[in-house]
Amino acid sequence: xxxxxxxxxxxxxxxxxxxxxxxxxxxxxxxxxxxxxxxxxxxxxxxxxxxxxxxxxxxxxxxxxxxxxxxxxxxxxxxxxxxxxxxxxxxxxxxxxxxxxxxxxxxxxxxxxxxxxxxxxxxxxxxxxxxxxxxxxxxxxxxxxxxxxxxxxxxxxxxxxxxxxxxxxxxxxxxxxxxxxxxxxxxxxxxxxxxxxxxxxxxxxxxxxxxxxxxxxxxxxxxxxxxxxxxxxxxxxxxxxxxxxxxxxxxxxxxxxxxxxxxxxxxxxxxxxxxxxxxxxxxxxxxxxxxxxxxxxxxxxxxxxxxxxxxxxxxxxxx
Amino acid sequence: xxxxxxxxxxxxxxxxxxxxxxxxxxxxxxxxxxxxxxxxxxxxxxxxxxxxxxxxxxxxxxxxxxxxxxxxxxxxxxxxxxxxxxxxxxxxxxxxxxxxxxxxxxxxxxxxxxxxxxxxxxxxxxxxxxxxxxxxxxxxxxxxxxxxxxxxxxxxxxxxxxxxxxxxxxxxxxxxxxxxxxxxxxxxxxxxxxxxxxxxxxxxxxxxxxxxxxxxxxxxxxxxxxxxxxxxxxxxxxxxxxxxxxxxxxxxxxxxxxxxxxxxxxxxxxxxxxxxxxxxxxxxxxxxxxxxxxxxxxxxxxxxxxxxxxxxxxxxxxxxxxxxxxxxxxxxxxxxxxxxxxxxxxxxxxxxxxxxxxxxxxxxxxxxxxxxxxxxxxxxxxxxxxxxxxxxxxxxxxxxxxxxxxxxxxxxxxxxxxxxxxxxxxxxxxxxxxxxxxxx
Numbered sequence: 002x003x004x005x006x007x008x009x010x011x012x013x014x015x016x017x018x019x020x021x022x023x024x025x026x027x028x029x030x031x032x033x034x035x036x037x038x039x040x041x042x043x044x045x046x047x048x049x050x051x052x053x054x055x056x057x058x059x060x061x062x063x064x065x066x067x068x069x070x071x072x073x074x075x076x077x078x079x080x081x082x083x084x085x086x087x088x089x090x091x092x093x094x095x096x097x098x099x100x101x102x103x104x105x106x107x108x109x110x111x112x113x114x115x116x117x118x119x120x121x122x123x124x125x126x127x128x129x130x131x132x133x134x135x136x137x138x139x140x141x142x143x144x145x146x147x148x149x150x151x152x153x154x155x156x157x158x159x160x161x162x163x164x165x166x167x168x169x170x171x172x173x174x175x176x177x178x179x180x181x182x183x184x185x186x187x188x189x190x191x192x193x194x195x196x197x198x199x200x201x202x203x204x205x206x207x208x209x210x211x212x213x214x215x216x217x218x219x220x221x222x223x224x225x226x227x228x229x230x231x232x233x234x235x236x237x238x239x240x241x242x243x244x245x246x247x248x249x250x251x252x253x254x255x256x257x258x259x260x261x262x263x264x265x266x267x268x269x270x271x272x273x274x275x276x277x278x279x280x281x282x283x284x285x286x287x288x289x290x291x292x293x294x295x296x297x298x299x300x301x302x303x304x305x306x307x308x309x310x311x312x313x314x315x316x317x318x319x320x
Numbered sequence: 321x322x323x324x325x326x327x328x329x330x331x332x333x334x335x336x337x338x339x340x341x342x343x344x345x346x347x348x349x350x351x352x353x354x355x356x357x358x359x360x361x362x363x364x365x366x367x368x369x370x371x372x373x374x375x376x377x378x379x380x381x382x383x384x385x386x387x388x389x390x391x392x393x394x395x396x397x398x399x400x401x402x403x404x405x406x407x408x409x410x411x412x413x414x415x416x417x418x419x420x421x422x423x424x425x426x427x428x429x430x431x432x433x434x435x436x437x438x439x440x441x442x443x444x445x446x447x448x449x450x451x452x453x454x455x456x457x458x459x460x461x462x463x464x465x466x467x468x469x470x471x472x473x474x475x476x477x478x479x480x481x482x483x484x485x486x487x488x489x490x491x492x493x494x495x496x497x498x499x500x501x502x503x504x505x506x507x508x509x510x511x512x513x514x515x516x517x518x519x520x521x522x523x524x525x526x527x528x529x530x531x532x533x534x535x536x537x538x539x540x541x542x543x544x545x546x547x548x549x550x551x552x553x554x555x556x557x558x559x560x561x562x563x564x565x566x567x568x569x570x571x572x573x574x575x576x577x578x579x580x581x582x583x584x585x586x587x588x589x590x591x592x593x594x595x596x597x598x599x600x601x602x603x604x605x606x607x608x609x610x611x612x613x614x615x616x617x618x619x620x621x622x623x624x625x626x627x628x629x630x631x632x633x634x635x636x637x638x639x640x641x642x643x644x645x646x647x648x649x650x651x652x653x654x655x656x657x658x659x660x661x662x663x664x665x666x667x668x669x670x671x672x673x674x675x676x677x678x679x680x681x682x683x684x685x686x687x688x689x690x691x692x693x694x695x696x697x698x699x700x701x702x703x704x705x706x707x708x709x710x711x712x713x714x715x716x717x718x719x720x721x722x723x724x725x726x727x728x729x730x731x732x733x734x735x736x737x738x739x740x741x742x743x744x745x746x747x748x749x750x751x752x753x754x755x756x757x758x759x760x
Contacts, residue, residue, distance in 0.1 A: 086640065086643070086644065087644060087645070088640075088643050088644075106645065108644075108645035108646065108647040108648055109527055109528055109529050109598060109645060109646055109647060110598030110645050110646045111645045113598060114643075114644075114645060128645070129528060129529070129645070129647060130528030130529070130530075131527055131528040131529070132528070165528075166528055169526070169528050192524065192525035192528075192531075193520055193521060193524075193525060193531070193533075194520075194521045194522030194523070194524070194525040194526075195522075195525040195526075197522035197525070197526075198522075198525065198526055
């Protein structure tokens with residue numbers, strides 16, 4: 002695997018390989034010294050054209066845990082502010098010979114474009130409303146740990162599907178692992194034709210009880226001014242996941258950040274069924290696994306000397 | 321068009337096809353002083369004129385494109401009159417109509433005069449010019465339509481933008497009775513299109529890219545057809561993309577409205593499935609590529625005459641305007657150099673439409689603007705596209721005549737190629753590798 006651009010590009014085997022690799026990094030994470038030398042001497046560029054907390058933090062920490070040199074760029078304050086094109090920025094960064102470029106961009110296909118302009122492996126950390134593959138992988142990892150195989154499980158994705166790259170990547174990922182997916186939300190926020198991706202569509206939470214997993218999406222408050230919903234209150238009345246609607250055996254997920262009291266009630270967030278903190282923890286090990294799979298799992302042209310091929314060894318211990 | 325000598329040549333043994341004129345046979349096409357002198361029995365004695373071995377080749381009435389963007393004035397980094405008309409000649413066209421959405425837009429009589437003068441210096445094929453319907457294309461006040469017509473504009477269009485305000489369009493249709501000139505309309509409701517950049521449907525849902533619903537186009541066509549009917553005005557609907565739009569035009573024609581319309585080769589050959597690649601250079605344009613059902617409806621419209629003509633909407637853009645993420649890229653693709661070959665490859669060879677129908681629709685864009693349809697009837701001005709229908713080529717392999725490379729056909733293998741074009745009685749184009757023999 003050279004790039005991670007879209008979940009749709011991955012086979013089930015490739016997905017499982019990344020999740021298995023993440024398990025081995027979770028084990029490393031329980032040690033005192035959490036750093037491994039896998040990517041020593043190699044450079045990872047993190048290029049964020051959109052604000053991000055958990056994705057950028059976890060990718061950057063993942064690169065550091067793998068001993069890579071990290072160059073972290075935000076669009077604000079960089080030459081992008083001065084009108085430099087994505088192509089020129091990419092050429093500039095490629096001159097540093099990075100092993101990987103992790104990019105988030107407000108428009109669909111940006112990571113794919115960058116992949117055509119650089120020798121580096123490219124990781125899509127979110128492109129417009131299109132894909133967010135590392136989020137889908139960390140969600141699969143979180144669920145696999147809780148539920149085992151997803152074969153035959155029912156997952157409901159609830160909320161603003163129209164504007165959500167997480168919804169798209171997760172829908173494809175859940176389907177790839179054998180789960181049945183229903184997307185649910187007001188008709189204004191469900192894209193026309195989404196059912197052709199192989200999911201059911203619901204416009205009410207009446208049948209939510211059938212779900213093993215409820216995956217809630219963030220509702221941005223500006224959707225009200227654009228008339229996607231008449232009011233936040235009406236949205237919450239119809240689609241908020243609260244303790245009344247969430248059954249005791251159902252798991253609750255959310256990609257964050259949460260609008261407390263809009264798509265989720267406070268008690269649902271804090272309930273034992275909520276996997277949100279586990280999702281964040283999974284984010285780190287899954288992103289380590291992604292960088293490892295792309296940069297260190299055998300397909301690279303010139304293997305760096307001294308890089309272990311199998312399970313990583315913490316620094317300070319004999320390899 | 322540049323002035324030059326009328327062509328003197330003979331196309332020996334060409335398969336001559338002009339369905340409108342009822343011509344279909346093998347002839348020596350004799351051109352003297354820029355006019356078709358005779359469709360002669362092959363092999364006759366002819367003195368002192370160039371002989372072109374056209375055996376196995378098709379001589380067709382040259383094509384006419386009522387919708388191109390030559391980008392002059394103001395955007396010469398994309399195209400200009402010289403490169404744009406060279407592209408037209410290479411595609412077998414004997415005439416094009418240039419849109420007015422330049423920088424600044426063509427909105428005054430002086431603008432039109434300056435462009436016509438520039439075309440006399442630089443154009444390989446005759447160029448007609450439209451001016452905008454509204455000042456600065458702002459959609460509010462009418463241009464000096466009478467004076468603009470007197471300066472030689474063929475008609476009017478705010479192409480690139482719809483005329484949102486129905487009252488403004490109504491006034492233009494009323495004023496048309498005074499000055500003439502077809503009003504060509506880019507049909508779209510901006511409120512429905514929103515920030516859409518592709519067709520709204522399963523593919524846009526999968527890509528997370530905002531979509532333009534088909535009804536954005538069709539509802540506006542229905543409104544404007546009603547206005548044209550009410551005012552007895554004359555409109556030409558540009559670049560139909562949706563099945564609902566074909567139905568709207570068909571209904572308006574049945575009701576007696578003076579309405580004509582066009583469809584582009586890319587809408588006739590491609591669907592939104594192509595957009596899965598997120599390649600804006602080839603697949604981002606407005607209106608967007610729609611579904612297979614829409615494509616089939618356009619083809620049916622071509623067959624039954626609801627769609628009068630093929631128009632390329634040739635829209636050149638510089639590389640840097642296309643080498644950006646799909647949603648940010650400029651809208652439009654080039655099409656003049658590939659229109660006939662693409663439609664021949666995609667629609668004629670598989671048997672979807674007859675060659676004769678394609679030939680008819682490729683020249684159908686002249687009549688809506690009161691121009692003579694190109695024809696091969698003896699006595700007519702020589703407007704001929706000489707084509708090798710068996711020639712295979714890869715688009716872009718040898719570059720483009722256009723200044724821009726955003727061809728929707730880039731990299732495609734096409735069958736059928738224009739070898740030589742006569743436009744306005746002059747030789748406008750010869751494919752470089754097409755060898756010519758001169759009579760002894």
